[in-house]
Amino acid sequence: MAEPPAPYDVAVVGAGVVGSAVARELAGHELTVALLDARDDVGEGTSKANTALLHTGFDATPGTLESRLVRRGYALLSAYAEATGIPVERTGALLVAWTDEELAALPRLHDKAVANGYEHCAPLTAGEVYAQVPALGPGALGGLAVPGESVICSWTTTLALATEARARGAAVLLGHRVEAAEPGPAATTLRTTAGDVAARWVVNAAGLAADTVDGLFGHDRFTVTPRRGELLVYDKLARPLAPRIVLPVPTARGKGVLISPTVYGNVMLGPTAEDVADRGDTATTAAGYDFLLARGRRLMPRLLAEEVTAAYAGLRAAIDRDDYLIEADPERRYLLAGGIRSTGLSASLAIAEHVRDLLGAAGLGLVPRTRLPAPPRMPNLGESAPRPYRDEELIARDGAYGRVICFCERVTEGEIRDALRSPLPPAGPDGLRRRTRAMNGRCQGFSCAGEVEALLEAGP
Amino acid sequence: MSTTLTPDVVVVGAGPAGLTAAARLAPRLPPGRVLVLDRERAPGGIPRHSDHTGYGLRDLHRVLDGPGYARLLTERAAAAGAEIRTEATVTGWAGDRAVDVTTPRGLLRVAARAVVLATGARERPRPARLIPGDRPPGVLTTGRLQNIVHLHGRSPGRRAVVVGAEPVSWSAVLTLRAAGCTTALMTSEHAVPESYAAFTHPGRLALGVPVATRTRVVRVVGRGRLTGVEIEHLDTGRRRTVACDTLVLTGDWVPEHELARAAGLDLAPGSAAPLTDTALRTSAPGVFAAGNVLHPADTADVAALDGRHVAHQVLRALAGHGPVPGPGVPLVADAPLRWVAPGLLRPGDPPPPRGRLLLRSAELVRLPRVTARQDGRVLGRRTLPWPASPGRVFRVPWGLAAGADRRGGPVRIGL
Numbered sequence: 001m002a003e004p005p006a007p008y009d010v011a012v013v014g015a016g017v018v019g020s021a022v023a024r025e026l027a028g029h030e031l032t033v034a035l036l037d038a039r040d041d042v043g044e045g046t047s048k049a050n051t052a053l054l055h056t057g058f059d060a061t062p063g064t065l066e067s068r069l070v071r072r073g074y075a076l077l078s079a080y081a082e083a084t085g086i087p088v089e090r091t092g093a094l095l096v097a098w099t100d101e102e103l104a105a106l107p108r109l110h111d112k113a114v115a116n117g118y119e120h121c122a123p124l125t126a127g128e129v130y131a132q133v134p135a136l137g138p139g140a141l142g143g144l145a146v147p148g149e150s151v152i153c154s155w156t157t158t159l160a161l162a163t164e165a166r167a168r169g170a171a172v173l174l175g176h177r178v179e180a181a182e183p184g185p186a187a188t189t190l191r192t193t194a195g196d197v198a199a200r201w202v203v204n205a206a207g208l209a210a211d212t213v214d215g216l217f218g219h220d221r222f223t224v225t226p227r228r229g230e231l232l233v234y235d236k237l238a239r240p241l242a243p244r245i246v247l248p249v250p251t252a253r254g255k256g257v258l259i260s261p262t263v264y265g266n267v268m269l270g271p272t273a274e275d276v277a278d279r280g281d282t283a284t285t286a287a288g289y290d291f292l293l294a295r296g297r298r299l300m301p302r303l304l305a306e307e308v309t310a311a312y313a314g315l316r317a318a319i320d321r322d323d324y325l326i327e328a329d330p331e332r333r334y335l336l337a338g339g340i341r342s343t344g345l346s347a348s349l350a351i352a353e354h355v356r357d358l359l360g361a362a363g364l365g366l367v368p369r370t371r372l373p374a375p376p377r378m379p380n381l382g383e384s385a386p387r388p389y390r391d392e393e394l395i396a397r398d399g400a401y402g403r404v405i406c407f408c409e410r411v412t413e414g415e416i417r418d419a420l421r422s423p424l425p426p427a428g429p430d431g432l433r434r435r436t437r438a439m440n441g442r443c444q445g446f447s448c449a450g451e452v453e454a455l456l457e458a459g460p
Numbered sequence: 461m462s463t464t465l466t467p468d469v470v471v472v473g474a475g476p477a478g479l480t481a482a483a484r485l486a487p488r489l490p491p492g493r494v495l496v497l498d499r500e501r502a503p504g505g506i507p508r509h510s511d512h513t514g515y516g517l518r519d520l521h522r523v524l525d526g527p528g529y530a531r532l533l534t535e536r537a538a539a540a541g542a543e544i545r546t547e548a549t550v551t552g553w554a555g556d557r558a559v560d561v562t563t564p565r566g567l568l569r570v571a572a573r574a575v576v577l578a579t580g581a582r583e584r585p586r587p588a589r590l591i592p593g594d595r596p597p598g599v600l601t602t603g604r605l606q607n608i609v610h611l612h613g614r615s616p617g618r619r620a621v622v623v624g625a626e627p628v629s630w631s632a633v634l635t636l637r638a639a640g641c642t643t644a645l646m647t648s649e650h651a652v653p654e655s656y657a658a659f660t661h662p663g664r665l666a667l668g669v670p671v672a673t674r675t676r677v678v679r680v681v682g683r684g685r686l687t688g689v690e691i692e693h694l695d696t697g698r699r700r701t702v703a704c705d706t707l708v709l710t711g712d713w714v715p716e717h718e719l720a721r722a723a724g725l726d727l728a729p730g731s732a733a734p735l736t737d738t739a740l741r742t743s744a745p746g747v748f749a750a751g752n753v754l755h756p757a758d759t760a761d762v763a764a765l766d767g768r769h770v771a772h773q774v775l776r777a778l779a780g781h782g783p784v785p786g787p788g789v790p791l792v793a794d795a796p797l798r799w800v801a802p803g804l805l806r807p808g809d810p811p812p813p814r815g816r817l818l819l820r821s822a823e824l825v826r827l828p829r830v831t832a833r834q835d836g837r838v839l840g841r842r843t844l845p846w847p848a849s850p851g852r853v854f855r856v857p858w859g860l861a862a863g864a865d866r867r868g869g870p871v872r873i874g875l
Contacts, residue, residue, distance in 0.1 A: 280683060286679075311586075402566060404562055445601075447500070
């Protein structure tokens with residue numbers, strides 16, 4: 001019988017945005033790292049269906065770990081996006097007050113932002129609100145500007161982090177659902193649906209399954225309650241209506257829905273917030289649609305005259321406490337990164353640093369590697385930077401970048417081919433959508449599905 | 461620098477309307493002055509993948525299948541001297557009558573003296589119809605179904621539910637059948653299938669497919685793979701689940717109006733198509749529109765005859781037949797009619813294509829009595845022997861409104 005392979009130094013369970021960032025960070029050290037995920041692609045869980053905002057952290061609860069990590073993560077991810085080509089649009093946000101109660105809450109939110117170290121908020125009169133977003137429905141009483149809030153491509157973010165982790169030597173083990181963890185004197189053996197993976201240290205970044213994985217290590221400290229958020233994505237023709245992110249004012253009655261431009265040139269309305277029992281329930285609902293349409297009609301009536309391009313639902317990994325839950329367990333050589341809600345996208349790189357430091361303090365040797373590969377340059381899925389279909393030189397070099405396959409999103413054969421040949425290629429049509437935008441447009445494959453499927457089947 | 465082309469006319473879209481317009485225009489202009497652009501790999505538009513018969517009746521006076529019709533229209537346009545460029549995607553405007561184009565051979569700028577938008581229509585996909593539920597693959601429009609089956613030889617599932625019972629729905633049933641997929645049920649929100657009788661020939665072939673009237677799909681069921689749909693009776697509210705692995709959403713057409721919107725053209729109320737007069741001029745000088753982008757979606761031959769009509773109007777404009785005559789009188793569709801095309805009457809303009817106004821009704825009216833009124837005066841009233849059906853374009857003889865004062869108030873068409 002062959003000798004079992006040497007255990008990894010660290011296994012990261014969960015290849016969402018947090019797990020990928022952690023794997024990338026650790027792989028920058030003299031460590032062998034495995035990044036595991038139950039699904040057949042990175043970012044397939046809670047990371048793929050969120051509001052895709054790059055948060056400043058202005059509205060976090062001051063003094064929390066979340067406040068600190070979102071603030072730090074905002075700076076880190078801004079720089080990382082610049083370096084790798086993750087689409088970001090610096091749109092800024094407005095909190096808009098529609099009731100006296102909301103209006104009265106604005107000064108407190110302004111103070112809170114300052115307490116979170118964010119100094120750039122500015123109060124707005126109703127007139128200033130309408131000057132910034134003229135398409136808002138009647139009745140806005142005032143607002144608060146948060147100029148740093150931005151929109152980002154969440155798909156490219158996770159993919160860039162996992163791609164770089166891999167380039168730094170991490171093993172990306174997809175389709176590895178962890179079913180048991182068996183501690184040993186030197187390493188923990190993770191029993192997965194695709195075989196055993198042994199590692200000296202284990203990081204739990206399993207998102208919706210974080211409590212389950214935590215239980216495998218003998219802990220019983222929190223419960224993940226999936227909170228479903230349904231979203232409507234409106235046609236690109238609506239984009240001029242939403243030059244900025246329009247945020248609701250959080251009140252005692254909940255968080256409300258937002259309207260946001262997307263980096264792909266659409267407008268998003270949502271999310272709903274509904275606790276569900278089933279961790280796989282990403283169905284959309286009639287009640288969700290009715291709720292969003294009713295809100296949208298009030299917030300921006302003209303938006304509802306445009307076509308809906310996509311409707312989806314994501315699950316947020318809400319837990320029963322008001323902060324991230326990131327704790328090392330040196331005895332078991334185990335670390336939990338749980339309770340990372342929707343701000344986790346913004347905070348991901350700071351969470352990775354924090355996890356690294358906790359592991360270091362818990363006894364993991366951290367020797368930075370020299371001569372790391374350069375960060376990957378990601379294909380641009382955003383509308384604010386040039387895309388291949390308008391790139392004269394690129395098309396002259398390779399006509400495939402001039403052959404538009406998905407007309408609505410203007411995705412070329414060259415981009416689809418590149419995705420299929422990339423280090424982390426898509427496992428199917430959905431993975432290809434997230435890497436290229438193909439079939440994400442207003443016709444939903446009316447014209448291009450056959451062509452796209454044929455390219456997928458032909459492979460790299 | 462990108463290449464600039466300067467034809468007299470650029471036609472955007474090589475479907476029946478665009479190709480027919482080009483075939484008419486090319487012989488009447490100097491050689492090489494008509495350019496047709498299409499984003500697809502091959503010209504012909506939707507008929508390319510509609511592998512059933514019934515094409516060409518009104519324009520060519522013969523009956524062809526879709527691909528044969530697409531080929532013949534292409535041959536005729538090419539033989540007439542029009543240049544047809546495929547894999548040429550118009551990505552935006554570069555001037556009043558100039559467009560930017562992406563092709564595998566590089567970027568083009570096309571600056572013409574006249575533009576014809578013949579961009580067609582598409583069916584609303586699931587998100588635009590707000591159908592809730594799980595989101596497995598296997599939910600598709602007729603266009604997507606026919607594209608994958610007829611152009612790519614792929615197979616859908618084994619058992620389908622088809623939403624809609626209008627002509628295109630039967631076309632979907634035939635495609636499914638040819639691909640070895642049974643249609644378990646067709647659903648229609650209306651009390652009577654929109655086109656049961658109208659689509660006689662293929663309808664007969666497809667007989668045996670049950671149609672659930674007054675029914676809508678309220679939930680898609682199946683994670684990872686479609687297993688069924690929940691349907692609801694609109695009157696009783698009763699729900700049941702129908703097992704299927706394929707859901708085809710048919711009809712519910714919307715115009716491909718992105719270029720029209722990008723140019724800021726006036727839109728027709730109700731259809732969001734570019735607003736045109738009876739000469740098929742849009743609100744931008746030198747920009748015309750023809751085909752199903754104006755009336756989503758009538759039959760291919762009707763679209764083709766728009767192309768013939770617009771060609772003569774483009775030639776008149778190129779020959780400098782004076783400025784556009786006056787602001788015109790709007791045509792207005794009164795409920796249950798949702799829209800009317802064309803939407804403007806101007807002094808001295810020709811009758812609309814085929815001498816018909818095209819409208820869409822929101823409900824079925826079997827023996828529609830159509831009235832045209834202007835400034836409180838009845839211009840015409842006629843009972844038509846064909847129904848006004850929500851699943852079909854409702855064609856009304858032009859004579860009804862021909863007597864309108866083209867400097868008067870709006871002309872209202874009602875039932």
